[in-house]
Amino acid sequence: MQRHVIRHLLPYQNVGSPDQVWGTLKSGKNVGFRLGIKGSGVPRWPGALVWGGKVPLTGPDALKSITARWTNGAIDTIPWPEAVGSSGGTTWHLLTNPQALKKWWPDIQQAARQAGSGIPRTAFEDAIGATMLHESGGNPGVYANGNPNGAYGLMQIEPGTARGLPGYYPGARHNPQENLILGAELLAELYRETGSWHMMAATYYVGSPPSGWYRGMPWSAAQRLLDYVPAGGNVQTVAGYADQTVAEMTVVAQEAPKG
Incomplete structure (x- = not known):
């Protein structure tokens, strides 16, 4: 993964750190991420440290998306690899309520x-x-x-x-x-x-x-x-x-x- 942090701002409500984050592979398998992965390129949510996990980024069972969930039921799902527009800004940001x-x-x-x-x-x-x-x-x-x-x-x-x-x-x-x-x-x-x-x-x-x-x-x-x-x-x-x-x-x- 690239060594930078993408900050994701959630538009509809003020939230702190998610209480659970996982990656979904192409096979549909979910891999739990843990808090505090130093230098990871996975997203960072308001109030949160960086979450990350050991997942394949290429191949037939590569990482497909990253999902965060909050105790109030809010979910943030980010397709991976994340699309980036010509200006360098994030193209996709999802918040399902x-x-x-x-x-x-x-x-x-x-x-x-x-x-x-x-x-x-x-x-x-x-x-x-x-x-x-x-x-x-x-x-x-x-x-x-x-x-x-x-x-x-x-x-x-x-x-x-x-x-x-x-x-x-x-x-x-x-x-x-x-x-x-x-x-x-x-x-x-x-x-x-x-x-x-x-x-x-x-x-x-x-x-x-x-x-x-x-x-x-x-x-x-x-x-x-x-x-x-x-x-x-x-x-x-x-x-x-x-x-x-x-x-x-x-x-x-x-x-x-x-x-």
């Missing part, structure tokens, strides 16, 4: 049923859940940047965008269940347009595909067109947003109360 998923999962399933005709149902549910967590952390009363005229709610729907969606009616954005449905309708529209989970997430964030993009373009090529931070107070590149959302779909698939 199992409590929010449990609370809103029946409504996410309903939104997927209502909006997702012709789209793989399970993956679409995961996409709605991942987008909700990314946009609001599961908080139904959030205005973007505190602006009461801007994006709002679980799916951070803009007023103008909401008016163009099938489920819109005055006040729909301010009903959490309807906000999820509006977001699901938008995600479904974008997935049908682009045919790609990555591009669905990218266009949810920025509004439309970039000039030069075509349906079926490999994501590795599309990333280069999306390596920019959109205006409006955003801090994440479009490619980074899409990578994070799709990676978090995998985490949602593991953590959502589907049983």
